[in-house]
Amino acid sequence: MFLSKLILQIRPVVEEVVSAQAPPYTLFISICDGKRRAKVRHATADDFSTAWRSAVSKARRAAKDAEMDVCWLKVDWVTGIEETTWREIKRKLTTLTPCFFRNGIALDRDLKFAFLEQEINGNAMFYGGKKIEHAAINESKFKAYVRRRYQEQPEVDFSDENPVYVLSTKGFFTNGSAPPVPLHGSGRNIGRRRVKEIDEVTVARLILTSSQYLARQVRASGQFRYGRHACFDRNINHYNALRHVGSIYAMLEAWELTGDQKLKDAIDRALGYLTRKIIKPVTLPSGREVSYVVDGDEIKLGGNSICVLMLAKYVSLTGSKEYDLLMERISLGIDYLQNPDTGKFVHVLRYPDLSLKDEFRIIYFDGEAAFGLMRLYGIRKDPRWLAIVEKAFKYFISAEHWRAHDHWLSYCATEMILYRPEEKYYEFGLKNATDYLDAMEGRIPAVPTQFELMVAAEKMVYLLKRDKNSAHLLKKFDLDRFYDGLHKRANHLLNSYIWPEFAMYFKRPRNIVGSFFIRRHGFRVRIDDVQHYLSGLIGYLYYLLRNRTHKASNNQVDEDILEPRLDFDSKTIDNAKEHLKSAHSSTD
The missing domain is CATH 1.50.10.10 (Glycosyltransferase)
Structure with a gap:
């Protein structure tokens, strides 16, 4: 199975970088066949091997359930967590151009329900429509993606005082035909490959x-x-x-x-x-x-x-x-x-x-x-x-x-x-x-x-x-x-x-x-x-x-x-x- 090849190829470079961090480790695995939106699964553990096995197992199951012939694999890991509130998120969004939120989000402290920046923007979760000149929470699209993403449905309450967790991440991407490429972390370049020189x-x-x-x-x-x-x-x-x-x-x-x-x-x-x-x-x-x-x-x-x-x-x-x-x-x-x-x-x-x-x-x-x-x-x-x-x-x-x-x-x-x-x-x-x-x-x-x-x-x-x-x-x-x-x-x-x-x-x-x-x-x-x-x-x-x-x-x-x-x-x-x-x- 090509997914197995991709997993074997990318693990060493991810493990080398992530293991240098202090635990716990939260790993996201995104799989895609080029025809449909990526399936994203993640896991958290106090040691890398456990987190990896759990995330990979979930990704394999998702690929099997969707009958997905995977050609692209992306692995991200959390590098930073900042606790805040929905009130502060809403305030920040009013200062941003639509779709310019550049971090992941978790709904709970343990990161059981969490989303990459690319998931948020790819599903228009913070896009209020062309009539709103700044970024904004799109509650209907946010909840719709939560339903697709998680079998165990979390309650999503956007009340101002409720806590929310802002994530910083880094990652690698591979298609199997070349060495995995490192991706930019948080910031305006987030999620795309590092290019040493635009030659x-x-x-x-x-x-x-x-x-x-x-x-x-x-x-x-x-x-x-x-x-x-x-x-x-x-x-x-x-x-x-x-x-x-x-x-x-x-x-x-x-x-x-x-x-x-x-x-x-x-x-x-x-x-x-x-x-x-x-x-x-x-x-x-x-x-x-x-x-x-x-x-x-x-x-x-x-x-x-x-x-x-x-x-x-x-x-x-x-x-x-x-x-x-x-x-x-x-x-x-x-x-x-x-x-x-x-x-x-x-x-x-x-x-x-x-x-x-x-x-x-x-x-x-x-x-x-x-x-x-x-x-x-x-x-x-x-x-x-x-x-x-x-x-x-x-x-x-x-x-x-x-x-x-x-x-x-x-x-x-x-x-x-x-x-x-x-x-x-x-x-x-x-x-x-x-x-x-x-x-x-x-x-x-x-x-x-x-x-x-x-x-x-x-x-x-x-x-x-x-x-x-x-x-x-x-x-x-x-x-x-x-x-x-x-x-x-x-x-x-x-x-x-x-x-x-x-x-x-x-x-x-x-x-x-x-x-x-x-x-x-x-x-x-x-x-x-x-x-x-x-x-x-x-x-x-x-x-x-x-x-x-x-x-x-x-x-x-x-x-x-x-x-x-x-x-x-x-x-x-x-x-x-x-x-x-x-x-x-x-x-x-």
Whole structure:
């Protein structure tokens, strides 16, 4: 039985660490088959062997009763106990973002009825719903999980004065094909594997698995499975055309690196759905024929801009001419949305009558428009598209758009500098990133768009270092602080990646493993969430590879290289793929 192999493999490393502690010992064993939520059993004893035998016996019985073909095993042990009251727990929860409680809980002093942090969050026991802005006890879900977890039903009384016990834990995880990996204990990293360094291989793993996740979400029709709430595998039935297009773009970025044919097939299916169902022909008042991405009854600047960005990427990678006319028509449609005198864009029109719905909706749309048209200019060198962006930037600068600290503005400023390395664009990009460092340093949640902002800004800094005419602008830019923030953000993203040791506590582990979640939204997994994590990590991997190559060449810079990108070296990707084969993840 594979469970026996996992138990034999993990016991020595657990025993070595736990036996060094003072008794008693409380051990939790979590078992999972990848298809269903993990079964968790635990035991307490004054010596390790007794606690181990008891916990293992309970786990084996649970596996047999559930007819579970176990593939993942996780062992946790209690390292600290703090007695408190439900009143204090409730007070603490009001200070936390939803799902950010990072400890286990026991209902009694002897830890007979106890729960890991992952059980609590995986079953939404401290999630009050989207209408409550802070963490809160969900009494119905808490009691429902207690009924499933324990045959002997404890009485759960949330009265303020009743005692409760907060647990700190540590653990190991194994899938049997690699040595057990140590897991972080209490704190913001709790429950996920320790990673010594977020290096090229680690980042490549995240890119490969999350792009494969997106590929699996593309149905035969080409429509995405839009998203799900991981705790209970509930589908998000809403659909958004902009996010459909943006997810294809991120998949193309990943396909450029991996060459994964299944990913390319999924891209083509999603493109087919886009052109058949989402993009519509429109006749402008002038009589000009254009095309628009239509979302319900709306024509959004953002959706059309990302579509141009995505199609330009597709053409640059494949050499296909299939979408040339479509790119032209959508770009002309974007031109119609710009005031030719001020450079300002209109954000939303009604379809099909083209009446104004929203002059402004969200700052993202402006940066997306400029970025998409700059990428189109990059492959076509048609001055029409550059002229639109130059007018737009005149407006962005006068309106001080950099105060929004938007990742799309960071992308488009960096792209503009590739072709117009003028100080005003550098200054805009630096302000967009620099003035946000204070806010970013204080942000605990892993927000992928913030990471994208920094990755795009890093590319601009790279260009600026080599621009003798404008490099002086960096004198006011704290490079050490910037790069320290970049690396911290990269490492913090690891807490939103769905490792197997995270996935196992949700209802359908295989449906989400290898993707990314948004913890504060009840562990939401949505295609655009994965898109932004994926794009940011791809940019970060380019930075890591470029930086390593730069150091290997004794810090000599090739002045003939304009575009600061390097292809993945085959050894890195091969190593990443081998690493993936050794893990139970979405590449199985």
